[in-house]
Amino acid sequence: SLGKSLNSAITKVLRRGPVDADLIRELKNDIFKALLEADVEINVASEVVNRVEQRSLSEKLPPGLERNKAVINIVYEELTKIMGDRAYPLNIQKGKTNIIMVVGIQGSGKTTTIGKLANFLKKQKWNVGLVCTDTWRPGAYEQLLQLGTNAGVDVFGDPKQKNAIKLATKGVKEFKKSGKDVIIVDTAGRHKEETELIKEMKKLDKKLHPDEIILVIDGTLGQVAKKQALEFKKATDIGSIIVTKLDGTAKGGGAISASVSTGAPIKFIGTGEGLDDFEPFDPKKFVGRILG
Amino acid sequence: KQLDEKSLKEPIQELIELMIANEVAVEVATEIGERVKRELIEAGTEQERFKDVRPLLREALRKAIKEVITPPGGGIDLFEEIRKKREEGDPYVIVMEGINGTGKTTTMAKLAHKFQKAGFSVVFAASDTFRAGAIDQLSKHGEKLGIKTIKHQQGGDPTAVAIDALDHAYAKGIDVVMVDTAGRMQNNDNLIRELKKVVDKTEADMRIFVGDSLAGNDVIRQAREFADRVGVDAVIMTKADSDVKGGAVLSVAHTVGKPILYLGVGQGYDDLQEFDADFLVDQILP
Numbered sequence: 001s002l003g004k005s006l007n008s009a010i011t012k013v014l015r016r017g018p019v020d021a022d023l024i025r026e027l028k029n030d031i032f033k034a035l036l037e038a039d040v041e042i043n044v045a046s047e048v049v050n051r052v053e054q055r056s057l058s059e060k061l062p063p064g065l066e067r068n069k070a071v072i073n074i075v076y077e078e079l080t081k082i083m084g085d086r087a088y089p090l091n092i093q094k095g096k097t098n099i100i101m102v103v104g105i106q107g108s109g110k111t112t113t114i115g116k117l118a119n120f121l122k123k124q125k126w127n128v129g130l131v132c133t134d135t136w137r138p139g140a141y142e143q144l145l146q147l148g149t150n151a152g153v154d155v156f157g158d159p160k161q162k163n164a165i166k167l168a169t170k171g172v173k174e175f176k177k178s179g180k181d182v183i184i185v186d187t188a189g190r191h192k193e194e195t196e197l198i199k200e201m202k203k204l205d206k207k208l209h210p211d212e213i214i215l216v217i218d219g220t221l222g223q224v225a226k227k228q229a230l231e232f233k234k235a236t237d238i239g240s241i242i243v244t245k246l247d248g249t250a251k252g253g254g255a256i257s258a259s260v261s262t263g264a265p266i267k268f269i270g271t272g273e274g275l276d277d278f279e280p281f282d283p284k285k286f287v288g289r290i291l292g
Numbered sequence: 293k294q295l296d297e298k299s300l301k302e303p304i305q306e307l308i309e310l311m312i313a314n315e316v317a318v319e320v321a322t323e324i325g326e327r328v329k330r331e332l333i334e335a336g337t338e339q340e341r342f343k344d345v346r347p348l349l350r351e352a353l354r355k356a357i358k359e360v361i362t363p364p365g366g367g368i369d370l371f372e373e374i375r376k377k378r379e380e381g382d383p384y385v386i387v388m389e390g391i392n393g394t395g396k397t398t399t400m401a402k403l404a405h406k407f408q409k410a411g412f413s414v415v416f417a418a419s420d421t422f423r424a425g426a427i428d429q430l431s432k433h434g435e436k437l438g439i440k441t442i443k444h445q446q447g448g449d450p451t452a453v454a455i456d457a458l459d460h461a462y463a464k465g466i467d468v469v470m471v472d473t474a475g476r477m478q479n480n481d482n483l484i485r486e487l488k489k490v491v492d493k494t495e496a497d498m499r500i501f502v503g504d505s506l507a508g509n510d511v512i513r514q515a516r517e518f519a520d521r522v523g524v525d526a527v528i529m530t531k532a533d534s535d536v537k538g539g540a541v542l543s544v545a546h547t548v549g550k551p552i553l554y555l556g557v558g559q560g561y562d563d564l565q566e567f568d569a570d571f572l573v574d575q576i577l578p
């Protein structure tokens with residue numbers, strides 16, 4: 001695991017006696033490798049280890065084995081710093097109709113996550129409605145309908161309607177009438193090369209004026225995470241990120257890179273396929289996962 | 293003078309980092325890079341003094357990458373394999389496997405479309421009996437393609453559906469049985485066992501690992517576990533139409549040592565592209 005390799009890297013280097021620039025550089029390379037193995041984007045990773053190197057050389061480190069702990073702590077601090085040091089809530093307020101739009105690459109887990117988010121919000125006494133605007137994927141509406149029904153919330157969709165914008169406006173209109181205070185809009189998967197789909201997403205944003213746009217990111221996403229997220233951010237104002245599939249073995253470094261580069265905080269994580277496999281983001285726990 | 297550790301250490305590290313930036317898993321980039329360095333040193337390779345070692349190193353690395361993604365026995369001719377089975381009077385059974393959301397169901401539909409164009413008959417087994425909308429999704433593909441989908445109740449036994457489809461194929465003389473399975477994390481023992489049962493009971497002829505080209509280092513853990521615990525005969529990497537260099541393809545090829553059948557390059561039935569090894573080498577190490 002990353003933690004094991006990181007820990008042994010630090011132990012091996014610092015056991016060798018007084019800390020000097022060469023030892024720290026060797027340690028820096030090992031930490032760099034460990035971060036890359038966690039899928040942290042290469043430039044983000046090198047910035048982090050450069051800061052770790054700087055601090056390890058300039059700060060007064062304690063002697064002996066305490067030195068280990070001090071360096072691990074510096075790595076831990078530098079990572080939590082880029083993750084944001086606290087949990088951010090969703091941009092929704094009681095007393096109005098809030099619209100959340102969910103976007104992301106194909107298969108990242110948007111539809112499943114919306115079911116979980118709906119379940120989470122319903123438990124907090126929000127009156128939730130789900131709108132399916134995915135006109136591309138066969139069975140998209142049936143999937144959202146089943147998830148929404150399991151969560152005990154209403155779902156709007158129309159598999160015969162091929163215009164996503166029309167679906168979005170009709171769904172929001174109906175749910176506003178029926179008094180929903182949170183409307184979550186599911187969209188088709190898309191990546192930045194699909195210019196027509198990116199255009200559709202921009203149009204949806206313009207029509208809906210969402211209170212929050214959530215980018216769902218697959219926990220297994222690798223080096224490409226940063227540039228993919230930046231393109232989504234360029235097209236629409238991504239307010240937050242949800243990272244999925246962290247019940248697998250992925251470390252989630254891609255999602256961290258996406259968050260760091262777009263400035264959008266990670267607000268929740270997905271840890272399975274069930275409605276309850278959903279947690280508010282905890283930066284300390286996440287870094288702990290990266291460091292093992 | 294002879295190439296040695298000292299002259300190669302930094303240049304190989306540069307190339308390893310370039311491979312990582314081009315999406316190759318750290319473990320794979322490091323193994324291939326270190327192996328090439330070792331082989332050059334052991335071969336006593338010589339080079340003119342003061343000449344830059346990088347072009348030589350790059351060429352050796354490109355050759356090594358090409359070897360990894362070109363399987364020793366050559367590729368698999370799926371159409372030929374199906375024909376052979378048909379002559380023996382048996383349907384050819386294909387099982388799609390992989391973690392959640394990689395594109396198994398969509399890829400299965402694309403493959404089915406290819407088989408139909410080649411004149412083969414196909415039946416679908418909706419063995420993802422778990423996920424919301426999974427049976428609907430596959431059935432809709434089946435309707436569009438004119439392929440029958442064998443399905444049971446949601447929550448039913450995936451193996452029973454696959455066997456049912458196999459029986460149907462024998463009864464109707466269908467050439468290919470395609471089994472769609474639920475996505476599952478490779479560290480979920482129960483689900484891995486469930487998949488192994490489907491593969492064993494149907495005596496699958498072709499177990500296709502479907503991987504996501506956007507995935508990072510985790511793709512090698514996925515491929516390794518599926519290959520070791522369920523079995524993989526070939527690989528299809530999807531979403532290659534997104535802005536990727538393709539390092540993940542190398543990572544999987546290196547890990548399972550099986551042929552890359554196709555790349556998924558979009559969401560339509562024709563978006564399945566023959567794998568071009570030379571093109572991938574140029575992408576990873578231009």
Ligand SMILES: Nc1nc2c(ncn2[C@@H]2O[C@H](COP(=O)(O)OP(=O)(O)OP(=O)(O)O)[C@@H](O)[C@H]2O)c(=O)[nH]1
Pocket residue numbers: 104105106107108109110111112113134137187188189190244245246247248269270271272273277392393423475477
């Ligand atoms: N194990 C696990 N699976 C997940 C998680 N989140 C989503 N999934 C699964 O990932 C797969 C894809 O999820 P979807 O919700 O269909 O993804 P999507 O982004 O809506 O896909 P498209 O609409 O096609 O772009 C499904 O099998 C989900 O059950 C998670 O946190 N853990």
Ligand SMILES: Nc1nc2c(ncn2[C@@H]2O[C@H](COP(=O)(O)OP(=O)(O)OP(=O)(O)O)[C@@H](O)[C@H]2O)c(=O)[nH]1
Pocket residue numbers: 106107137189390391392393394395396397398399420423426473474475476530531532533534555556557558559563
């Ligand atoms: N752009 C692009 N999208 C793809 C490709 N292959 C699949 N997809 C999309 O990826 C999403 C997930 O595809 P599925 O076929 O549902 O994936 P799956 O592996 O069956 O998912 P689960 O059964 O939930 O594990 C869908 O939106 C597909 O259209 C591809 O090659 N390129």
Ligand SMILES: [Mg+2]
Pocket residue numbers: 110111112134140187188189
């Ligand atoms: Mg979806």
Ligand SMILES: [Mg+2]
Pocket residue numbers: 396397398420426472473474475
């Ligand atoms: Mg599927």
